[in-house]
Amino acid sequence: MSDFQRESMEYDVVIVGGGPAGLSAAIRLKQLDADLQVVLLEKGSEVGAHILSGAVLDPCGLDALIPDWKDKGAPLNVPVTEDNFYMLGEAGKLRIPNWPMPPLMNNHGNYIVSMGNVCRWMAEHAEEMGVEIFPGMACSELVYGENGEVRGVVAGEFGKNPDGTPGPSYEPGMELLGKYVFLGEGVRGSLSKEVIEKYDLSAGKEPQKFGLGMKEIWEIDPAKHHEGRVTHTMGWPLGSNAGGGSFIYHLENNQVYVGFVVHLNYENPYLYPYMEFQRFKHHPMVAELLEGGKRVAYGARAISEGGYQSMPKMVAPGVALLGCSVGMVNVPRIKGNHNAMLSGKAAAEAAFAALQDGRSSDELSDYETEVREGAIGKDLKMVRNVKPMWSKYGLTASLTLGGLDMWTNNTLGFSFFGTLGHGKTDAEATGISAKFEPIDYPKPDGKLSFDRLTNVSFSFTNHEESQPAHLQLKDPHVPTSINLPKYAEPAQRYCPAGVYEVVEDESGPRFVINFQNCVHCKTCDIKDPSQNINWTVPQGGEGPNYPNM
Template identity: 80%
Template sequence: MAEIEREAMEYDVVIVGAGPAGLSAAIRLKQLDADCNVVVLEKGSEVGAHILSGAVLDPCGLNKLIPDWKEKGAPLNVPVKEDNFYVLGEAGKLRLPNFVMPPLMSNHGNYIVSMGNVCRWMAEQAEELGVEIFPGMACSELVFGENGEVKGVVAGEMGKNADGTPGPSYEPGMELHGKYVFLSEGVRGSLSKQVIAKYGLDADSEPQKFGLGMKEIWEIDPAKHNEGEVTHTMGWPLGTKNTGGTFIYHLDNNQVYVGMIVDLNYKNPHLYPYMEFQRFKHHPMVAELLKGGKRVAYGARAVTKGGYQSMPKAAFPGGMLLGCSVGLVNLPRIKGNHNAMLSGIAAAEAAHEAIAANRGGDVLDNYDAELRNGAVGDDLKRVRNVAPLNGRFGLLGGLTVGGFDMWTNTLGFSLLGTLKHGKSDAEATEPADKHKKIDYPKPDGKLSFDRLTNVAFSFTNHEESQPAHLTLKDPSIPVQHNLPKYAGPSARYCPAGVYEFVEDEKTGETRFQINFQNCVHCKTCDIKDPAQNIVWTTPQGGDGPNYPNM
């Protein structure tokens, strides 16, 4: 096929992703220089459409970026009033006293928010400063300069046929060039993966670790609602061998966020994270809260949990990785949005200094140093051993030793040093014959729901004639390798029912089916597939979930 000719537009800084990191960077750049030419490209149909987070927000990043955010009407309306920590059994619960929890676990001064709505508000602040924001513009390719640096991206390519050839309404998209390109795509972004691989940014870091976060919004009986209450649990239904946890956050308007994070380092390929989440809602404590209520939204998203030692180098020739593209979530706090904002501020300040010195396309090592040695690094260093301890000792051992390590870190040291993660989450998966199958109860349609019913509540849509954005490096592996050895785990680890093993009624042969239309862009398949055979790329702009208040 002949090389596609595209128009090009020049900017000082091109930002991929209108999440908290990208928008913070855009705002800070314009605060530093009103004449700085900044563009933000967002693959969702609108800003916030693809944002899914718990979320209890530590406002330290917002305080630094926009100190008068209250006066400007930021949607931080529900301060945390009550913190609860429980270890659950199948029918009971044990509350952990707040005083035994390390101080960093306290949510005093934090807010229960919809990060989608926070990002919508941040986009308004950015546009008032003159930032150009283009939603529905998926970035499908990187553009490289003469010296091998990243000099831009291709955005807005639309109208391809299923086989990848241009269709009748094909639009080639545009090249957007910048002196620096910021990649703030969130977890496991497709361009970020390419950059990390091309420049070997993870050569000196531990494998990144992940969890699968699933979340529903419920409207509940006002008599049971307690605005400002934050509850975290661990234990049942995941047990002591599989790590993860749940959250219940009471926001305003008689709504609660109910969610679960299942760590993707689990060994048993029969584990079905989505059904673990559905089962959790039948615990007496949760069932009583939700009884008589109704679910109004659903979504899922991978979460980084590797922490400090899993951070790749964040600066590369011509640009920087921001937020969850680096992996800045504080695992025990289940918080990363504040660090995402701080990373955006730091990236903007590094780029501003370089542009003022008439530089561009180089490696801004001062940004990487700030991430590791500044406020973000301090936040992550204190909890750096929690994930590896959980991986080694499971729930009880990880809770005991990890808690002790967090306490000592409040004094500025760790007796354990910095532990390694070892295996990637894909490598952690063991053959199915080493494990027992898990019998999951059938969803009752009141508290628990099947996947496809719930996916409808993510308001996901993909134009079906486009090329599938989920591809296989080797099409034979799912049936010939993953099915006999691992019992076809993709049929379970996907929280949207994208993958199926279908048996032909006539021939009896099994084929692997990809229902890409269901995809909620969680990236779990790209992370957990044992053979690392599934590749997630961006579909055309505007496609995917349309989260209202996640």
């Protein structure tokens, strides 16, 4: 692209990602100094289009950022009124009482929300304060300075041919340069991944761990609806095949969020996370709730689960990683949005202090210190052993030991177990197919359960087909020469959108990438056992268009 001269624009702070972390940073910067030049770039067609979260929101992040959020009309309309935990068997359920659980597990005082709508509201607030927000602007490259510091990003590149060459309507995009660049791309963002690798930010840390979260919005019979009810389950249908569980949240307008999380450190390459989710809805407890209702939306997203010990260094020259770009989800609480907001606020305060001192493009070490030693670090440190216990000892043992560990951390401030490690990456955890039997999944009935491609149409996903595939293979031969014979090519199953398939033709098996289906969950980048798939951004504005996720 060297023949094309890119225009550039200078800002004080450039923010990538219109999620809770990036928007919180933008708002806090303007609170501190209304004259700061702040730009926020969002790859979705609008802010909120790519936001998918459970979500029960702990409002502590909003309390710290916008204390009068209620008066300002924030869309937190459904307070949690009921909190239920169940262990499921194939046909039955066992209620887990609330009283033995540590206080941090209590959801009262929290709200059932659409994080997409919360982010839309935050974006309106940010724009009123003077933040420049550009949706539909995918950031495809980082811009580096003479000394190797991050200086900005390239955004708005359009019109490439499928082979990557400039097409007749090619637009090279712009360089948006800042004294500091904040990356709030969410889980496994492509620019964050580059920064972590370039500056070796994960050195000395445990590998990041991930889950795959899938979610449907259902409209149900009003007689079965209980606004404010929160239900979580564990056990069936996953059993010993994988860690994970479900959530069912009753929001307003007779709608429920039905979600299912599968931890991506599972061994059996025949496991099919999407079909585990569909099978879950046939459990008598869930089927009774959903029968007579209709599914109105679907989506999927990876979740960072490594926690305290997996957070990489968060700063490098000129750049800071925010929210899930670092991995700030409290796994037992199934919450990370509050920490994302607090991280954006902390990064803004560190950048403001640096700019006041006349600094630029250095490391915002005060931000890192605040995250690790402040409210975020305390929140994550208390639960740091729950995920590795679950991975090593299984569900039942982790409930007992993890509960004990959370209690001692919560009441005494220490853990009998120290800080446990995670061991393998999720890709390395994948086992050889010869050691496992294929899993026979029931065929979807079209009423409670649905085939994958039909459900993807309810994510309202769209990609222009004439562009290069944003899902790149480092070696095009690996899927059929290594992954297929060794692992039964698990990409056919772990992708919740049906992007990957193996087609048999006269010349043998052929790996097909249907990138138009991609809902930007990043599971392929995480779980591919050969680490051969690199997720990059497509043209801006493309991908899912989630309504109220």
